[in-house]
Amino acid sequence: MLHLGTDLATFQLLRGKSALKSYTFGTGVAQHTFCSHCGMHAFYIPRSQPHRIIVNARCLDDIDGPSLKPSRFFDGRHWQDAQRRRIAESGQAPPPDAHGATTLQAILDRAPE
Numbered sequence: 001m002l003h004l005g006t007d008l009a010t011f012q013l014l015r016g017k018s019a020l021k022s023y024t025f026g027t028g029v030a031q032h033t034f035c036s037h038c039g040m041h042a043f044y045i046p047r048s049q050p051h052r053i054i055v056n057a058r059c060l061d062d063i064d065g066p067s068l069k070p071s072r073f074f075d076g077r078h079w080q081d082a083q084r085r086r087i088a089e090s091g092q093a094p095p096p097d098a099h100g101a102t103t104l105q106a107i108l109d110r111a112p113e
Helices: 076-090 100-110
Strands: 003-007 020-023 031-035 043-045 052-056
Touching: 031 100, 043 100, 052 100
Parallel strands: none
Antiparallel strands: 003 052, 020 031, 031 043, 043 052
């Protein structure tokens, strides 16, 4: 999956609202969504930035998937250390009250039936 991060204000779920399912684990902050018909993982709300949406770039219209190249790789085994470094380097910590379930609900509230 090639991740493209975006803000809630610039993301719109155009269709498939009723087919969208989500799962969580661990802290319950991240919201991993998938299509209940085909299993496609089009977007999710990450634990590291629960106020943002990460889109699977290969699910976007008019995108040439094979031409996309990752710009960095992530070591999931050392997730906590990576997040501390990301915040220290960027100064961009999530808002203290941010939660993925709230972000996902905002997406669903705006989506057409």
